[in-house]
Amino acid sequence: MKMDSIKMKKELEKRLTNSNRSFSFDKKKDELRIENKQTGKGITISLPGIIAKWELQKEKAIDEVVYYVEEGLQAMEGDIQLSGQEKNIFPVIRSTSFPSESEEGVPFLFDEHTAETRIYYALDLGTTYRLIDRKLIEKEGWVPERIKETALFNVRSLSTEMKSDEVAGNTYYFLNKNDGYDASRILNEPFIKKMEQKIEGSMAVAVPHQDVLIIADIKNETGYDILAELTMSFFASGRVPITALSFVYENGSFEPIFILGKNRKK
Incomplete structure (x- = not known):
């Protein structure tokens, strides 16, 4: 079977359908957006990259996308707090082309690292994590330095077995x-x-x-x-x-x- 954007779009919609969600497809950008109808929050996924992975991994590629979209949407819907969660704050490395703000236009907390990489900060939620943005920091009354110091301290506790x-x-x-x-x-x-x-x-x-x-x-x-x-x-x-x-x-x-x-x- 030859996979294309329309077939991939239909497959993902079938797997992610939920009475509380809406889907929109941007044909020009080849992107599918999945949104929570109540909050308007959602995730936009680029289809060409998933199709390229599907060519190599078949169903496993779709399973992975579905899992991360489900986890991501759940993370967005929950009420996130930093207080009492200090041990779950970690740094994450991303490319410099990674978005600097959420889809709602709220800037993420990040630092430049190398010419190719940036450091973002995340709150670990168990099976997924949420990137920390300026809105969350203000809501919790934290200062960015506290997040950064906590994250860099926590990353040292992770296994370094190679x-x-x-x-x-x-x-x-x-x-x-x-x-x-x-x-x-x-x-x-x-x-x-x-x-x-x-x-x-x-x-x-x-x-x-x-x-x-x-x-x-x-x-x-x-x-x-x-x-x-x-x-x-x-x-x-x-x-x-x-x-x-x-x-x-x-x-x-x-x-x-x-x-x-x-x-x-x-």
């Missing part, structure tokens, strides 16, 4: 706990410094999507090419893609590297 693989004399470490905060471990400074001590060659880091962190011990030029292929592969298959570029970690900062065949540019 698997490793050696290819062509280079070592690649993978952190993949699937808790939504794998890429966020890049902000755990003591952990990154500890890994730096372990590295014998050059240290490179990649966050292709939210559910993986790659740290590479690069000892030859081939190592950069392998890292580029790995990062691109993860980026293409990730549920929440971040960046296909890798970073060299030097003097406490992350500098993007552009790997062009055998050449690389910082």
Whole structure:
């Protein structure tokens, strides 16, 4: 069966239908919006990306979208509070092209991180999370610094156990706990410094999507090419893609590297 936007739209509407929801399809943008009829809050999903995943994963791709839309809509409908939830506030890494405000026009709380990435802040709700916006901060009477400090403290409590693989004399470490905060471990400074001590060659880091962190011990030029292929592969298959570029970690900062065949540019 050949999948197209109309077929995908119908399939998603069938799976997500609910008397309290409305659907609207923007043919020009190829986007489907699912809204709560009472609140007007909703989620807009881009269909081409889901179709591309469907080509590879079939039903699993649709199952994932349905799950995240259901969880996201439930999170929007609930009354969210920060007080008493300090231990559930975490940073999340997103690409610089990620929206800076909610669909209602409320700015998210975020910080610039690298030329490719930003740090957003989220309240963990168990099976999903909600990005923290300025409206929620004002409602709770918090200051942004409190959120940021709490999130960075909490990310240090997450497991940093890694698997490793050696290819062509280079070592690649993978952190993949699937808790939504794998890429966020890049902000755990003591952990990154500890890994730096372990590295014998050059240290490179990649966050292709939210559910993986790659740290590479690069000892030859081939190592950069392998890292580029790995990062691109993860980026293409990730549920929440971040960046296909890798970073060299030097003097406490992350500098993007552009790997062009055998050449690389910082």
